[in-house]
Amino acid sequence: MYAPLLANRYLTSRIIPFIAVAAVALCVALVIIVVSVMSGFLEMVRSSGKSLTGDVVVSRPITGIPDYLELVTRIEALPEAAAASPLVETFGLLQMQYGNSDGGKQIEMVEVWGIDPASLDRVAQYRDKLYWCAPSASELSTLAEDDPRRDAFYQRDEAGMSLQTADGKDGVVLGIELSPFNHRERDGSYRTLNPGSRQHDAGYFMPNAGAVTLTLVPVTDGGSLGGEKKRRFSVVNEFQSGLYQIDANRILVPIGVAQEMLRLNEAPIVSREQVDAEGRPLVIGTSPARATTIVVRAEDGVDLLVLREAVRRVYAEFWRERAMDPKRLFETPEPDSVDISTWEERLADFIGPVEKERELMRTLFSIVYLVCAGLVLAIFWAIVQEKTRDIGILRAVGASRTGVLWIFLRYGVLIGIAGSLVGVLLAWIVVSRINDIHEMLGAPAPLWLKSAAGLAVIFSIGMTVRGVRRASALHVVLWSFATIGFLLVGVALLLHQGFLVWDPSVYYFSTIPSKLDLVTAATTMLGGVVFSVVGAAIPAARAADTDPVQSLRYE
Amino acid sequence: MLLAAHHVKKTYELGRVRVPVLHDASLTVREGEWVAIVGSSGSGKSTLLHLLGGLDRADKDSGPISFAGEDLRAFRARRENLYRNRDVGFVFQFYHLLPELTVLENAMLPALVGLSRLRWISERLALRTRAAELLETCGLSHRLNHRPAELSGGERQRVAIARALINKPRVLLADEPTGNLDIHTGGGILDLLAARHAEGLTMVMVTHDAAVAARAQRQVRIVDGRVE
Ligand SMILES: Nc1ncnc2c1ncn2[C@@H]1O[C@H](COP(=O)(O)OP(=O)(O)OP(=O)(O)O)[C@@H](O)[C@H]1O
Ligand SMILES: [Mg+2]
Numbered sequence: 001m002y003a004p005l006l007a008n009r010y011l012t013s014r015i016i017p018f019i020a021v022a023a024v025a026l027c028v029a030l031v032i033i034v035v036s037v038m039s040g041f042l043e044m045v046r047s048s049g050k051s052l053t054g055d056v057v058v059s060r061p062i063t064g065i066p067d068y069l070e071l072v073t074r075i076e077a078l079p080e081a082a083a084a085s086p087l088v089e090t091f092g093l094l095q096m097q098y099g100n101s102d103g104g105k106q107i108e109m110v111e112v113w114g115i116d117p118a119s120l121d122r123v124a125q126y127r128d129k130l131y132w133c134a135p136s137a138s139e140l141s142t143l144a145e146d147d148p149r150r151d152a153f154y155q156r157d158e159a160g161m162s163l164q165t166a167d168g169k170d171g172v173v174l175g176i177e178l179s180p181f182n183h184r185e186r187d188g189s190y191r192t193l194n195p196g197s198r199q200h201d202a203g204y205f206m207p208n209a210g211a212v213t214l215t216l217v218p219v220t221d222g223g224s225l226g227g228e229k230k231r232r233f234s235v236v237n238e239f240q241s242g243l244y245q246i247d248a249n250r251i252l253v254p255i256g257v258a259q260e261m262l263r264l265n266e267a268p269i270v271s272r273e274q275v276d277a278e279g280r281p282l283v284i285g286t287s288p289a290r291a292t293t294i295v296v297r298a299e300d301g302v303d304l305l306v307l308r309e310a311v312r313r314v315y316a317e318f319w320r321e322r323a324m325d326p327k328r329l330f331e332t333p334e335p336d337s338v339d340i341s342t343w344e345e346r347l348a349d350f351i352g353p354v355e356k357e358r359e360l361m362r363t364l365f366s367i368v369y370l371v372c373a374g375l376v377l378a379i380f381w382a383i384v385q386e387k388t389r390d391i392g393i394l395r396a397v398g399a400s401r402t403g404v405l406w407i408f409l410r411y412g413v414l415i416g417i418a419g420s421l422v423g424v425l426l427a428w429i430v431v432s433r434i435n436d437i438h439e440m441l442g443a444p445a446p447l448w449l450k451s452a453a454g455l456a457v458i459f460s461i462g463m464t465v466r467g468v469r470r471a472s473a474l475h476v477v478l479w480s481f482a483t484i485g486f487l488l489v490g491v492a493l494l495l496h497q498g499f500l501v502w503d504p505s506v507y508y509f510s511t512i513p514s515k516l517d518l519v520t521a522a523t524t525m526l527g528g529v530v531f532s533v534v535g536a537a538i539p540a541a542r543a544a545d546t547d548p549v550q551s552l553r554y555e
Numbered sequence: 556m557l558l559a560a561h562h563v564k565k566t567y568e569l570g571r572v573r574v575p576v577l578h579d580a581s582l583t584v585r586e587g588e589w590v591a592i593v594g595s596s597g598s599g600k601s602t603l604l605h606l607l608g609g610l611d612r613a614d615k616d617s618g619p620i621s622f623a624g625e626d627l628r629a630f631r632a633r634r635e636n637l638y639r640n641r642d643v644g645f646v647f648q649f650y651h652l653l654p655e656l657t658v659l660e661n662a663m664l665p666a667l668v669g670l671s672r673l674r675w676i677s678e679r680l681a682l683r684t685r686a687a688e689l690l691e692t693c694g695l696s697h698r699l700n701h702r703p704a705e706l707s708g709g710e711r712q713r714v715a716i717a718r719a720l721i722n723k724p725r726v727l728l729a730d731e732p733t734g735n736l737d738i739h740t741g742g743g744i745l746d747l748l749a750a751r752h753a754e755g756l757t758m759v760m761v762t763h764d765a766a767v768a769a770r771a772q773r774q775v776r777i778v779d780g781r782v783e
Contacts, residue, residue, distance in 0.1 A: 006653070
C-alpha cells in the first residue's frame with residue numbers, strides 16, 4: 001500500500017519530476033517533429049516527380065504510335081486502369097512577347113506537351129494544376145486577402161480546360177515559372193509583376209493579353225529534320241505542378257496543334273509510282289494521327305507493376321493485329337521499341353537519390369532517437385540513484401524487492417506517459433503550425449517582442465542589483481545570467497531581419513509539409529514510456545538488491 | 556532465548572583491504588530482557604545491532620544468529636521481509652526517515668508495508684489512530700503533518716522510535732536512541748522505553764552513555780570485536 005503513496009509523493013513534492021516530464025516531452029517532440037517534417041518532405045519530393053504524369057507511361061518518342069485513340073480505348077477498358085490520356089511530347093523554342101533585360105526577346109528552350117485536357121484531367125488532375133482559376137471553398141479560406149485569384153478577372157478555368165481563347169483560337173498554357181511576369185512571393189504564392197490598375201496590370205497578366213511564339217522542328221521518318229514550324233499562340237492560362245523544374249520548363253498546347261506542327265497528324269498516303277488523272281501522285285490511303293506518349297492512371301489499390309504488365313499485354317495484342325494485316329501501309333512500332341514503365345521506373349534517376357536520402361535520414365534519426373533515449377535514461381537514473389537511501393529505509397522496515405521496484409515503475413510510467421503526451425501535443429502544435437512559425441521567422445521581429453526583450457533586460461538588471469544588496473549569491477548568479485540571456489535575445493531580435501529557411505525557389509514546394517507522422521508519433525510515445533520505465537527500474541532494482549545497511553550509507 | 560548470536564564474524568572489505576570488525580562475538584537475549592551494548596566508538600556496536608536486525612549479512616564462516624530458534628541465515632526473501640517488518644523494530648543511529656512523508660506517515664510506514672490494499676481500506680482509520688496515539692506518547696502530537704526536515708534532531712529520533720514500535724515488535728533494537736538528546740529529553744525517551752519494557756518488550760540498546768546503560772538489566776561491552 002506504500003507504493004502508490006510514495007510514488008505520488010515523489011511525483012508531487014519535488015521539482016525534479018516536472019523537469020523529467022519536460023525533458024521527456026522535449027525529446028519526444030524533437031523526434032516527432034524532425035521525423036514528420038523530413039519524411040513529409042521526402043514523400044513530397046518523391047510523389048511530386050509524378051506530377052502531371054500517370055502511374056504507367058507508354059512512350060514511343062519522336063515518331064509516335066499510330067491509331068493511338070484505339071490503343072487508349074483498349075487500355076481504358078482494362079479493369080486495372082482508371083483512365084488513359086494521349087500526349088505528344090517534344091522540345092521546342094519559346095519566344096516570349098517581352099524583351100529580357102539585355103534588350104532582345106526572351107527565348108527559352110522548353111518541353112512541349114500536346115495534351116487532351118479532358119482525359120489528362122482524368123489521369124492527372126490537370127484542372128487542379130491550373131493556376132488562374134476560381135478557388136474552391138477550402139482554398140478560398142487560405143488565400144491571402146489580396147490574392148488576385150479572388151477576382152473573377154483572374155479566374156480562367158474554362159480557357160485552361162479548352163486551351164482556346166475566347167474567340168475560339170488555339171491557346172497554350174505555360175508553366176507558372178516560365179513567364180518573367182510572375183513573381184514568386186516569399187510565402188510561395190505568385191503575383192503578376194505590376195502594381196497599379198488592372199488595365200495596366202492586364203498587359204503583364206499573360207493569360208489576358210500575353211502571346212508567345214513557339215517553334216517546333218518535325219522529324220521525318222528517315223530521322224532527318226524537317227523544316228521548322230513557327231506559330232504564335234495566345235496564353236490562356238498558367239499551371240503550377242508544384243515541382244519547380246516542371247513549372248519553369250514546360251508548356252502545354254492542344255494535342256492537335258502539336259501533331260500538326262510535328263507532322264504527326266492524319267495525312268494522306270500517296271503512291272510513288274501511280275498518278276491520278278491530273279498527273280498528281282495517287283492517294284492510296286491515310287496515315288492516322290500519332291501520339292508519342294500515353295499516360296495511364298491505375299484503378300485505386302491496383303499494384304503499378306500489375307497495371308504495367310496488363311498494358312504491355314494490350315500493346316502486344318494491338319501490335320500483333322496490325323503487323324499481321326498485309327493491307328496496312330504504315331508501320332506500328334514493335335513492342336520492343338515502345339517503353340512501357342511505371343512512373344517510378346521512368347523517374348528512377350530522380351527517385352534514386354531521394355531513396356538514398358531516406359536511408360541516410362533513417363540512420364540519422366536512429367542516432368537522434370538513441371541520444372534522446374540515453375537522455376531520458378540518464379535523468380531517471382540520477383533521480384532514482386538519489387533515492388538509494390530511501391530504498392534502504394524501505395527495505396529495512398520490511399518492504400519487498402518487488403514492492404520497492406513497483407514504486408519506481410509507477411514513477412517512470414507516470415512521468416513517461418505524461419511527458420510523452422505533452423511531447424506529442426507539442427509536436428502536433430509545432431508541426432501543424434510549422435508554416436506560420438516559418439513565416440514568423442521570415443519576418444523582422446515585431447515591435448512588441450523587441451520591447452518585451454528590452455523590458456526583460458531592465459527588469460533582470462534591477463533584480464541583479466537587488467540580489468547584490470541582499471547579499472544573495474544565488475539571486476546575483478541567476479539574474480545576471482538572465483540579464484545576459486535577455487540582452488543576447490534582444491540584440492538578436494534587433495538584428496533579425498527575417499530569414500527564410502524554406503525558400504520556395506530553392507526547395508521544390510511552396511509550403512513545409514505539416515502532417516504529423518502518426519506511426520512515428522505512436523512509436524516515439526511508446527519509446528518515451530519504455531525508456532522512462534527502464535531508466536527508473538534498473539537503478540531501483542539494483543538498490544533493492546543491496547543490503548539495507550549498504551543503501552543507508554549512500555549519501 | 557529470544558535472540559542469540561553465536562561466534563559471529565563480520566569483516567568489511569574495502570577494495571583489497573579487509574577490516575575485521577567483529578570476530579567471535581556472542582550474545583544471548585532472553586525474552587523480556589533489556590540489554591545495553593556499550594563500547595568505544597568504532598568498536599562495532601552498530602554493526603552487531605544491524606546483524607541482529609537482519610539488515611546486513613555476517614561473514615560466510617560466521618556462527619549463526621537466531622531469533623526464537625530460527626536461523627536468520629536460512630531466511631527466504633519473504634521471511635526476511637516479515638522479520639524486519641514484524642519481529643523487530645529498529646531505531647537507527649541517524650534516524651533515517653523518509654523526507655517526502657509526513658511525521659504521521661513515517662510512523663505508519665512499517666504498518667503500510669505490511670498491509671495489502673484491501674486491508675488498508677478497512678484498517679486505515681484504526682491505523683492512523685494508533686500511529687497518532689503512539690506519536691502523542693512520544694510528545695509529537697503537534698507535529699503530525701510536518702516533514703522530517705522541519706523537526707529537531709530529538710524530535711526525529713522520537714519519530715524513528717514510534718516507527719519502530721508501530722507494528723508491536725517482539726524485540727526493539729535501538730542504536731543510540733538518546734545519543735542526540737539532552738539529559739531531560741533523553742530521560743523522557745528512556746521512561747517511554749522503560750514503560751514498553753515493563754509491558755514485556757525485549758530491548759537491545761546501543762549506547763556510550765553509562766547512565767543510560769545503567770537503566771538496562773544487563774550491560775555487555777564490545778572490545779576487540781568480542782562481546783565481554
Ligand atoms: N560499510 C562499511 N564499510 C567499511 N567499514 C565499515 C562499514 N561499516 C562500518 N565500518 C567500520 O566498522 C567499524 C565499526 O563500525 P560501527 O558503526 O559498528 O561502530 P560503532 O561501534 O557503532 O561506533 P559509534 O559509536 O561511533 O557509532 C568502524 O571502524 C567502521 O569504520
Ligand atoms: Mg554506531
